[in-house]
Amino acid sequence: MKEVVLTKVLSEEVSRIYEEMASDYDAVASALNFSCDGCPDNCCDSYFLHHTYTEWAYLWQGVRELEESRQQELLKRARQYILECTRVEALGERPQVICPILDEGRCSLYAYRLMVCRTHGVPALMRRPDGQTLSFPGCFRCQDIVKKKYVHDSQAPHVERTPLLQRLVAVERELLGGKPHLYPRVKLTIAQMLVNGPPTLPTPHCERSGGTSHV
Numbered sequence: 001m002k003e004v005v006l007t008k009v010l011s012e013e014v015s016r017i018y019e020e021m022a023s024d025y026d027a028v029a030s031a032l033n034f035s036c037d038g039c040p041d042n043c044c045d046s047y048f049l050h051h052t053y054t055e056w057a058y059l060w061q062g063v064r065e066l067e068e069s070r071q072q073e074l075l076k077r078a079r080q081y082i083l084e085c086t087r088v089e090a091l092g093e094r095p096q097v098i099c100p101i102l103d104e105g106r107c108s109l110y111a112y113r114l115m116v117c118r119t120h121g122v123p124a125l126m127r128r129p130d131g132q133t134l135s136f137p138g139c140f141r142c143q144d145i146v147k148k149k150y151v152h153d154s155q156a157p158h159v160e161r162t163p164l165l166q167r168l169v170a171v172e173r174e175l176l177g178g179k180p181h182l183y184p185r186v187k188l189t190i191a192q193m194l195v196n197g198p199p200t201l202p203t204p205h206c207e208r209s210g211g212t213s214h215v
C-alpha cells in the first residue's frame with residue numbers, strides 16, 4: 001500500500017478552500033447576527049461520514065504536527081469513539097458521541113478540521129452536478145433566527161457552497177491521478193480516519209518491488 005500524500009501545491013489549495021469556506025460562513029453568520037456562543041448543544045457530537053481522501057490526508061497533516069503523546073491520546077479516544085458508535089448502531093440508533101478531537105470544548109485540530117465542520121450551522125445552497133439544488137437550513141438555533149427575521153427562508157443570506165466544493169473535487173481528482181473512479185470510496189468518521197492512519201491505496205503494479213516495467 002502507498003500513502004496518499006497531498007503535494008505542497010494541493011495542500012495549499014486545500015488550505016485556501018478551507019479558509020474561504022470559513023470566511024463565507026462568517027459573512028453569513030455576521031449578517032444573521034448568529035454565533036455558537038452560549039449554545040447548549042455541541043455539534044461536535046454529530047455523527048457524520050466523510051468522503052474524500054483529500055480531507056483525510058489533510059487531517060493527518062495536522063495530526064503529525066502534534067506531539068507523539070497527543071497523537072496517542074487522540075487515537076485512544078478515537079478507538080473508544082468507534083466502540084461506542086458500534087454499540088449504539090447495534091441498537092438501531094444514530095450515534096451521538098463527542099468527536100475524539102474535541103478538547104475541553106475546542107477543536108484541537110482546528111486548522112485541519114473537515115469540510116462539514118466548517119459548513120454546518122448557517123443556511124447554505126449547493127448545486128449538484130445533475131443540476132439539482134440542495135438547500136441546507138442551518139442548525140436549529142440559526143433556523144430560529146431566520147424565522148424571526150424573515151417572512152420566508154429564501155430571503156435569508158446563505159452560503160453558496162458549489163464553487164468551493166467544485167474546487168475540492170478538483171483537488172481530489174488530481175490527488176487520485178485523474179482517475180478517482182478506480183479507487184475505493186471513502187465513507188469514514190473522523191475517528192476511523194484517525195485509527196486507520198493516513199489514507200493509503202494499493203501500490204500501482206509497475207511500482208511494486210520485482211514488478212516489470214513497460215517503459
Ligand code: SF4
Pocket residue numbers: 035036037039040041042043120121139140141142
Ligand atoms: S452550529 Fe448551531 S447547534 Fe451547533 S454549536 Fe453552533 S449554535 Fe449550536
Ligand code: SF4
Pocket residue numbers: 043044045099100101102103106107108109110113114117190
Ligand atoms: S474535527 Fe474539530 S470541529 Fe470537527 S467535529 Fe471534531 S472537534 Fe468538532
